[in-house]
Amino acid sequence: MTIKTKLSLGLSFLFAVILLLAGLGAHYANRLAAEAKEVLKDNYETLEYGKNMLQATDVFLLADSTRYAAAFKNFKKNLQDQLNNLTEPGEQAITIAIKENFDLLRLRQTAFQKQGAPTIPKIIAQIRQDVFRLTDLNMQAIVRKNKIAQQTADRVIMYLVLIGTFSILVTLTFTLNFPGYIANPIRELTASIKQIANRNYEQRLHFKAQDEFGELAEAFNQMARKLDEYEHSNLARIIFEKRRIETIINNMSDAIIGLDEKQIILFANNEATLLLGLTEADLIGQYAPDVALHNDLLRHLLAVKEAAPLQIFNDGKESYFTQDIIQINSSGTATEAEKLIGQVIILKNITQFRELDLAKTNFIATISHELKTPIASIKMSLKLLRDHRIGAVNQEQQKLMEHITEDSDRLLRITGELLNLAQVETGNIQLHYRQTQPAEIIHYATQAILFQAEQKQVKLETNLPNELPPVNCDLEKTAWVLVNFLSNAIRYSPDQARIIISAGYVTSASNRFVRFSVQDFGRGIDARYKDRIFDKFFQVPDADSIKGGTGLGLAISKEFITTQGGTIWVESELGEGSTFSFRLPVI
Template identity: 35%
Template sequence: MKIKKKLLLGFGLLFIIVLIFGAISVYYIKVISETANVTLKNNYKTLTFTREMRSVLDENDLPLSSGSANVFDQALQKQENNITEPGEKAATDSLRQAFTSLTDQASDLNQKQQAERNARLQLKQIEGLNMHAIELKNEYTHSTVNKATLYLGSTAFITFFILFILIVNFPGFILNPLRELADGLDQIGEKNYDTRLKFNTSEEFTQLAEAFNTMAGNLGERENDNLTKVIAAESRIKMLIEEMRDAVLGVNEKQELLFINHEAKKILNLGEKPVIGQSVLELSKDHPLLKVILENNDHESPLKINQDGKVLYFQQNSFEVVVPNLKTDLDSLQVAGYSVGTIQILKKTKG
């Protein structure tokens, strides 16, 4: 899967969860608000009306005056227009009948007192119904708040969990392959062309690993080809040197014997023992003639050498091997040379 697709899935899921979180919040806020509004609009208004009517009965003696009866009647009319709970209409109708009897001029004092008791009873009934409704709505509101808390808490936990996964895994998802790539490039820099990478995190890194492996394989093949050419050239040169009648030996920049043919071994009395790679300074201790040859700077005069009781003369030629050293300096390319050793050739001549 591509990195872009994984990012879209991760952040897309996070975005959807945040939307759900917002939708749940708005829904429950709306439900709680509507419940509170209905309670305030209906039940608390009814309690206000019943309190006004009860105040009329508490503050006035029977029979009620026209003003007190008018205040009671106005509150009762408001209550009749604000019936919301089951059983409230029957109690309100009974209250209207009791008020009618209470204000009937033909009723005697006992009938008015009975009507007052009945009115108080209906007021108590109406108040009880609305108080019970308020308790139920309050319980419903608490239940709604608890549900909202549960849902919002669950959504917040899921959101945090997804964010935690993204925070913990995503840096490693990117950085680990990059670190492996850097290590692989270091191995290539050290000419370890067998290094291979394998990424399973995304299609992009898989393609990068394939490109890296192809590059490493091509570099390895090219290095093997070049090494084969160098070895072949070295073998040809050794064969050519070995077939020369002149004595030839080579010393590298570390003062180690690089090559020597049979004629040179014979002159230096080295026999057939392996000497390639040995220090010429150490060899000179047992074979002083080698030191003479290496330190001889007079190439005009023949070199006199005693060999098998005979005095032989050799014309010595010395060649310093200089190879180019290409070095980039800022924006310019500097070409310099440095010595990698010398080649000594001894050719027999007449004294």
């Protein structure tokens, strides 16, 4: 028998019980109503007729001629109604006797009215006596029928109590047992599914019922057998693939560490164990933050998410690595979104590239240093050529000397910037810190750029508060940054423009700073270039920048400021000018 059939039978039984109770209640309620209606119709109406006839006889006795006709008519009507309502044994004989006496009284009605004499009291008394007998008979009938109705009601209550008690017991038994019949197999199925999820393919279901649960148990057991067979048949292949992947990972030159979503270390190749100075037994299956408590490198790898190169001393030599963190997400489905299931930390060895970069930097520094001597010699020669004691030069020769002067100045500026860049890249920036007033830095920079501003008739406006705290910085390097800002502002400003140099005091939650800003009202910088403006060799692609510097000034400025513990940034809107700013911590 299927579960659907069992549910249908159980619900049909409950429905039948409800119909039985409702039918019995309706049947006996209709029966009681019929009996009450019978009492009203058969007996109560007779009492009403008797009362009306008695009232009419009261008028007869009073011999009130004004009311006699109405009373006579009323008595006649009620008597006729009573003749149509003969329901009790003996009621017919009494009613006929009343009718005969009333007919006798009616025959003498005219004589009574003509003579003006009172009615015959004996006839009226007989009529009243018969009416009292009639009402008494119906009162006894009402009492008798009431007893019958009470007995019927008691019997109905007894039947309903018996049937209701039986129905409640059966329904309660059904309610307590049937949910368990449904829920227990589901609970057992849920427990078995959890066992299967835990890779316990020996789990089986044992349902003896010949219904859907039995079919479900058979299908579940078949699935468990297939999974068990699949697990054993593919175990060797899985182990082989696992060993092959482990071999590939262990032979990679990069250090690789795998973590699950709970930061449990799943694997670490040989290069990773060498760098960490730990064995596989110390890592595999361990909670990464716990291991990091006693390992500085792992603590750094878990805490730092930036891509800055790591300097690691291993086997007595210095090596450089870049850190990549790959987040592993499960494939999403239509009903379930992607979720993080682990991450892989990769340390790529860039020592060779670092050495090549250092060699490039040293080469640039050497070439730049060597170029300064011939450039200085060229400038000295130009100065001698301009001396009239050597001899006069014509106009064309004068133009050639001017071009040579511009080119030598440009070469000297490029070599100077390349030397600064070499210092920055090698970490050999020589900074001479001292307490410096912001006004001194601004004065130093404006004096250096004053001649260039006068050539374009650019007005320099200084906005400097009276009292600013001193900053701990290298005056020349900081002023060089401000000079670079001013040079760019003059270059990109139209003639007779104005440039605002300002400084201000800034506080944050933990530090205090002095901010320096240079604002111009030139063409501005396109938003797509603002993030790259401080990159080495980057120039905003326009004609003026191609004729300008090398694209190193802002990159060197950034290194100078960040090395001193400050920050540098730009704010610009195309067509509205630019504001280059940096800030340095207050002493």
